[in-house]
Amino acid sequence: MNDCPRRDRTGFTLVELLVVIAIIGVLVGLLLPAVQAAREASRRMSCSNNVKQIGLGLHNYHAAYNQLPIEGTGATNEMVNSATAGDASNGTGFTRLELSFLVGLLPFVEQQSLWEQISNPMVESDGDRWPAFGPRPRQGDYPPWATNIPTFRCPSDPGYGLPGLGRTNYTACSGDGFYYAMEGVTVWQGSVSNGRWLYESDSQAMTRSRCGLRGAFVTRKSMKFRDLTDGLSNTIAVGEVITGLQDNDIRAVGFDNSKGGNTTVNMLNNPKLCEDVAMANGYLDPARPRFWTDTATTSAVTQRGFQWADYHPIHTQFNTILPPNSEICTVNTSERYGVLPSSSHHQGGVHILMADGAVKFITDSINAGNRRSPCVYCDATTSGTNSVLAAGSPSPYGLWGALGTRASNEVIDQEF
Template sequence: MRRQQTMSSDRFRSLGFTLVELLVVIAIIGVLVGLLLPAVQAAREAARRMSCGNNVKQLGLGMHNYHSAFNQLPIHGVGPTNETTNDTSLADDNTGNAFTRLELSYLVGLLPYVEQQALWEKVSNPMVEEDGDIWPAFGPRPWNGNYPPWATEVPTFRCPSDPGVGVPALGRTNYAACTGDSFYESEHGVTVWNGTRWLYEKDSLAMRRARCGLRGTFVTRKSMRFRDITDGLSNTIAAGEIMSGLGDRDKRTIGFTNGKGGFFQIANNPKRCDDLGYVDPLRPMFLTSAANVYGAISERGFRWADFHTLQSQMNTILPPNSEICLVGHSDTYGVAPPSSRHAGGVHILMADGATKFISDSIEAGNPQTPCVYCEALGGRTDSPTPVGSQSPFGLWGALGTRASQETIEDAF
């Protein structure tokens, strides 16, 4: 009887796995996971990239539908304002007297054309909240996080590959309006505050600066039409992808300034910020701690409703995924390339509605060539690059201009 039990026990043990066999199986599974995980991650990023491209396409359709309805593109730098004061604190008033200071981006006007009719209804009508805040139609300036629409995340305005979320941002965006291959004066455009009142395309200096240097599809605070794009809708960029900041000093998202010298140092050398040597040699996409940057609220794409350069503008001066270089604080103009979390390039929306993926290595001329600008301050006048020139920034710059008569021959 005992012998029979022993034989049964030996037979039972022979059907199991030894410790060595288990370790071998686990090792094989680990190797397979190690081989498959990158493929799975790549497939997920491919899906996110496709979704991001679809968002860009949706914005293009929205722009064309908007143009069909109003015979113009949505204005970048718009909104009801106070004609007797431009005070920022009064613009944030919560008793019903707030105003936008003409700071709303092109994305606000696109809301009902990208399936955001409910949000548009909130924005375009007065609002009285339970806590007693009273907001006029189109609300306060887009810095104000107490106004619910400005803090709303709009899925169409977000690229799934961008992980940015939450404060200190309000509603983030990953898609910016293209203002061309220069930047003077993209913060004021054709409408300026003269100290006592707004001048709507009535200031001769502002108009000359805009005609000279704002050469893209969008001109700040000006009504633009497809007829203005004489280079051809299929050859002109309307908008581009941008990363939103993560608070990590990424040179593509932070409000980095050129230090002393102001406008001329950047306008005459778009690589000024890089030349200062503040890029970390061990991490070339990041700035060192010595770089002159602004606070946490001053990063790329933090406010979709805000028209300022850092928030919702891009230009075709430096190639995609290059560094940002601003003239001054976070509300000033400067070099602001598109950027993305995708490998190798960015999504671009052409004015005809087509979506392109542009490589970081696109031909972009000499990055130290002066931008086109006119009638600058400090006793100096025009740029060393003559007014009306073809873009000095190669194929990339040519794609950003609407009426410079460049011939686009290369594939992009």
């Protein structure tokens, strides 16, 4: 008979421990996507709130000044138009009418202190001197232009830092066309060192802008709610964009026009030209079809939303030609005009602000009509080419295009 005392088991066996670990792993695997989805839902709501704040700011600005803030404005030199002179840090710099609508909006989105810095001369401890309203908005040594403003950033966008200079995810709607979106109604006449600004008095600029810039914002022009005759609730004012991550995302950087085909008129006649050329010549990454190849892009420095204070279309403008999250297609350098869709890191769509202050989430699948239809344009380039669509025609880009125009008399009979 065995008289040894019996010992009770007090621990887990190896098999039991492995089972517990496996169960915990399964639970984590189930919960992690839900946690990530909850975080994105929170970021998306915060982004929507930012758009709402910009909408309130636009309405308060209009109530104060009886107009919208101008896209392409600022104190400038009436005798000289040199970019180098505009960048000067000795107190003689000037904006060259390159400030975006977001600059004027600052006091109306709780950025009064930054507005005070911009609207007054500044002398820095290193000797740099800046005039009121600063130098050109791409002058990185001027502190206000490099300031990151939370209201102008979507929390879902991971972009930060250089080469971006104070990024923004919110841009002005220039309508369903793009020709002359950089020059607008006010243009420079003469050499850079000897000329003058023509303020809405150049007949060619006025013809091009009236015909092709059909959105709530017209570059370098004072726009009022009364100009939006399609109705404030039927006209987009502001749209969301991603900022460039220098990863060749087709939504953030333009296709290099030297690769063939995308001249101004060709692009005006076929907004999908860049994609067509890229697919035919292998400039879309086969492993990542939403990215250009390394040899296809125009600039690693000038990408979407890099400068909140800069009026150039790549930074603070978008158009309703191609549906949200489509590819960018630019003329000449990537900062100039071109097909510039809205975009976001949210699943399936983008936030847009209607002119009445309502915030909408527009899906990528919105009715965008014929994506290869010519834009409405007049007197394009030195050849003076006109669109096959007459000035004032309804937008050829479906519901999305109709929402981008301010006075084209389209009937909005669909939900969006």
